[in-house]
């Protein structure tokens with residue numbers, strides 16, 4: 011099993027007292043599988059994705075990625091995991107403004123020591139970015155920037171791709187094209203994909219769907 015989430019609990023401290031966002035969440039994802047995570051706004055979808063991506067730690071429970079419980083790793087261990095095994099695509103592109111598109115795409119793969127120029131070129135071609143490689147992010151449209159962000163995430167060939175509303179900033183047609191590309195590329199690399207979305211249409215394109223309600227998988 012690529013990913014096993016077991017009884018994950020997370021509580022935030024707020025001005026009104028503790029707020030239990032996740033109350034014993036469990037799920038599994040195999041390599042090559044695609045899974046949509048839906049749920050109302052505020053149901054904890056992004057929180058869960060952050061925990062799986064090692065950006066935050068659960069209060070209780072286990073998140074086992076390729077046999078390693080990431081809750082047991084220290085900050086360095088989690089950073090290592092984020093660089094190599096897990097790729098995250100957010101709704102915000104978070105591109106590096108001072109780097110050309112070609113170097114934005116290569117950035118994480120280089121950091122992880124997994125840069126493969128042929129794969130990076132393939133991603134750029136498939137994302138329709140060949141003519142944009144020497145431009146800076148600010149010179150691109152929103153849809154183009156999102157495609158750069160996706161290419162950057164896929165460049166190190168992560169085993170697990172976590173995507174939080176990856177097409178949320180795009181118009182419907184561009185969103186659909188970008189989604190096709192994500193699914194194709196994930197299928198080619200054999201990665202698992204866990205995608206948070208509000209869109210039933212996008213969720214319907216994943217092999218499996220889970221719904222988060224009141225801090226639990228409904």
Ligand SMILES: Nc1ncnc2c1ncn2[C@@H]1O[C@H](COP(=O)(O)OP(=O)(O)OP(=O)(O)O)[C@@H](O)[C@H]1O
Nearest residue numbers: 022023024031049050051052053054055056057058
């Ligand atoms: N750092 C934090 N401190 C306190 N409360 C937080 C924090 N982060 C998130 N929350 C709260 O936890 C709940 C879940 O947030 P989360 O972003 O995971 O929801 P979501 O399902 O992804 O929502 P959306 O669909 O609107 O993005 C929300 O009520 C949010 O206000």
